[in-house]
Amino acid sequence: MTSRLYKSIVLVSFLILIVVQARLIYNTYTLRDRDFNLKEKTLLNDEYGRSIPADKVYPGGGKIIDSILSRNMPNLRAAYLKDKKTFDQLAMRVSDTLFNVLRMKSNMDSVFKSIVIRNSLDTNMRYLLTFQSIEINFDNRIGDIFIFDSKKAFFKEKNKANYGAIIDGELANPTPQNRVTNLSVSDKLKYDYRVTFSLFADHPYRMLRVAYQMLPTFSLVAICILITVGINYYTYINWMRQKKEAEIKSDFLNSIKHEFNTPITTILVASKSLDDDVVLNDRPRVKALVHIVERQARRLESHINQMLELSVLKKKANLVETDLNYSVMVLINDYKVKLSPSDRITFDPYSAEILVRIDSFVFTTMLNNMFDNAFKYNHSAHKHVEVFIDEQQGNYVLHVADNGTGIEDDVKEKIFDKFFRSNQDSTIPGLGLGLYYVKECLDIHGWRMDVKTKIGEGTEFMVYI
Numbered sequence: 001m002t003s004r005l006y007k008s009i010v011l012v013s014f015l016i017l018i019v020v021q022a023r024l025i026y027n028t029y030t031l032r033d034r035d036f037n038l039k040e041k042t043l044l045n046d047e048y049g050r051s052i053p054a055d056k057v058y059p060g061g062g063k064i065i066d067s068i069l070s071r072n073m074p075n076l077r078a079a080y081l082k083d084k085k086t087f088d089q090l091a092m093r094v095s096d097t098l099f100n101v102l103r104m105k106s107n108m109d110s111v112f113k114s115i116v117i118r119n120s121l122d123t124n125m126r127y128l129l130t131f132q133s134i135e136i137n138f139d140n141r142i143g144d145i146f147i148f149d150s151k152k153a154f155f156k157e158k159n160k161a162n163y164g165a166i167i168d169g170e171l172a173n174p175t176p177q178n179r180v181t182n183l184s185v186s187d188k189l190k191y192d193y194r195v196t197f198s199l200f201a202d203h204p205y206r207m208l209r210v211a212y213q214m215l216p217t218f219s220l221v222a223i224c225i226l227i228t229v230g231i232n233y234y235t236y237i238n239w240m241r242q243k244k245e246a247e248i249k250s251d252f253l254n255s256i257k258h259e260f261n262t263p264i265t266t267i268l269v270a271s272k273s274l275d276d277d278v279v280l281n282d283r284p285r286v287k288a289l290v291h292i293v294e295r296q297a298r299r300l301e302s303h304i305n306q307m308l309e310l311s312v313l314k315k316k317a318n319l320v321e322t323d324l325n326y327s328v329m330v331l332i333n334d335y336k337v338k339l340s341p342s343d344r345i346t347f348d349p350y351s352a353e354i355l356v357r358i359d360s361f362v363f364t365t366m367l368n369n370m371f372d373n374a375f376k377y378n379h380s381a382h383k384h385v386e387v388f389i390d391e392q393q394g395n396y397v398l399h400v401a402d403n404g405t406g407i408e409d410d411v412k413e414k415i416f417d418k419f420f421r422s423n424q425d426s427t428i429p430g431l432g433l434g435l436y437y438v439k440e441c442l443d444i445h446g447w448r449m450d451v452k453t454k455i456g457e458g459t460e461f462m463v464y465i
Contacts, residue, residue, distance in 0.1 A: 010232050010236065014232070017228055021225060024217075025214075025217065025221060028214060029211075029214060032214055033177050033206075033210050043119055043121075044181075044199070044201050045180050047115040047118070051115070056187075056195060056197070057131070057195075058106060058129070058168075059107060059111065060105065064105060065098065065102075066187070066189060068094065068097060068098045069094070069193055070189045070190065073190050073191055076094065076138075077138045080138065091146075091147035091148065095134065095148040095165075098134070099131060102131075103168065106168040108129050108168040112169075124203060124204055125201055125202065126169065126170050126171040126201070126202060127168075127169040127170075127171055127200060127201040128170070128201075129167040129168045129169050129198075130163050130164035130165060130166055131148070131164045131195070131197050132149075132163065132196040132197060132198060133148055133164075133194075133195070134147050134148040134193065135193060135194045135195075136192070137192040150165060164197070164198060167197070171200050171201065173202075174198075178201060178206065179200050180199045180200060180201045182198045183196065183197055183198070263300045264296075264300070266293075266296045267292075267297065270289045270292045270293045271293070273289055274286065274290075318360075319357040319445075321356070322355070322356065322358045322360070323354060324350070324358070324396065325350055325354055327360070328387060329347055331364060332345055332387060335368065335371055339375075342381065342383070343382070343383040343384070344383075344384055345371065345385040345386075345387065346384075346385075346387065347387045348386075348388035348389070350390065350391070350396065354396055356396070356465055359445070362441045362445070365441060366441035366442070367400075369435065370400050370438055371385060371400070374404060375402075377404050378403065378404035378405065379405060380403050383403065384402070384403050385400065385402045386399070386401045387400050387401075396464075396465045397462050397463065397464055398462070398463040399460060400460070400463075401460035401461075402460075404458050404459060405456065405458075406453045406455040406457055407453040407455075408455065412451060412453065415435050416436060416438070445465075447463055447464060447465050448464045449461060449463050449464070450464070
């Protein structure tokens with residue numbers, strides 16, 4: 001439950017981070033997009049204004065607009081005063097005529113190219129010239145009347161863009177960000193009128209160019225997210241490791257409680273029995289109880305010594321040049337004394353003397369723990385441990401092979417962990433420290449170990465010296 005809650009909190013935090021970073025990127029992109037090529041837009045605005053100092057839309061455009069509007073103004077006024085529907089239809093025809101003539105006679109391509117070349121701008125730039133509205137004032141009491149308004153629903157001009165009727169240009173996506181200028185020009189013929197038009201200009205692939213300018217921002221965001229993910233992952237791994245260690249220690253305490261309580265309880269019961277006069281008069285029974293007390297006392301001694309060995313192993317090693325064959329043989333001869341008649345341990349020494357630097361106490365602790373495990377986790381009727389030394393690729397290899405239960409693959413990598421005991425070990429007394437000591441001994445000598453195992457057939461430990 002705690003692990004699931006932790007994962008949920010981390011996930012929610014990560015999603016919040018992503019949302020915040022996405023918002024940051026969006027705001028940054030909006031600002032970059034708004035200010036993209038601001039100098040070029042200012043330059044184009046100035047140059048375009050100088051190209052039509054007393055004109056409209058493009059050089060010569062003013063005459064076209066004046067010509068068409070001047071001959072249609074009387075009809076437009078009469079239609080407006082007579083019938084609104086008739087006026088709308090006439091206004092649409094006049095607008096269509098005006099835009100068609102403006103498109104046909106447009107010289108904006110040459111004007112724009114001239115501006116680009118003259119100011120050494122990017123020749124790939126595209127422009128769009130659009131018309132937004134035409135207003136006429138027949139009478140100041142009536143006010144301005146639209147004969148064309150790109151925002152009105154009735155406008156059905158087929159070349160309508162997002163910002164008006166297209167007069168000239170190839171820019172595909174006119175936006176407020178790439179609008180160079182928006183001009184409203186008033187003039188007077190028979191009646192006052194005003195026209196509004198816009199010039200848009202932009203580079204191809206504007207979005208990619210803006211995104212390229214934002215590469216440092218993207219990099220910082222990516223680094224920030226990676227660092228955050230890394231910290232969360234590292235924290236989670238540490239938390240899981242600490243949780244696992246806490247569980248292992250808890251299991252160890254439960255195990256050690258049982259391992260210590262059992263002999264203590266047995267000794268107390270035996271001691272109480274020995275206090276009974278009837279028992280004291282029964283010599284065979286007294287002898288049996290004494291043996292029980294001795295066995296349990298030795299069991300306690302074994303557990304205490306095993307726990308004390310850990311602190312001893314942490315001390316600086318005292319390495320002395322020793323014959324490996326002789327050291328192993330002495331240990332095995334001593335170990336044979338405590339074996340039952342049905343169990344056996346054999347040793348096949350290397351054919352020549354092997355001089356290696358060994359800490360006698362540490363080496364003895366290592367082998368004794370390996371032998372203890374080999375016999376302890378062995379349910380065979382006749383337990384057999386085979387020890388031999390050979391040479392492989394320039395290294396001497398000490399083999400300890402048994403015919404025990406074997407080790408499951410899923411716990412093979414954990415057997416050297418402190419306090420670790422597999423589920424199949426629960427019925428066998430122990431503290432989960434044996435192979436941990438072995439690993440410590442290997443590290444002290446600078447050796448390494450491989451393990452070969454097969455369930456039901458046994459395990460072979462190979463120490464590379």
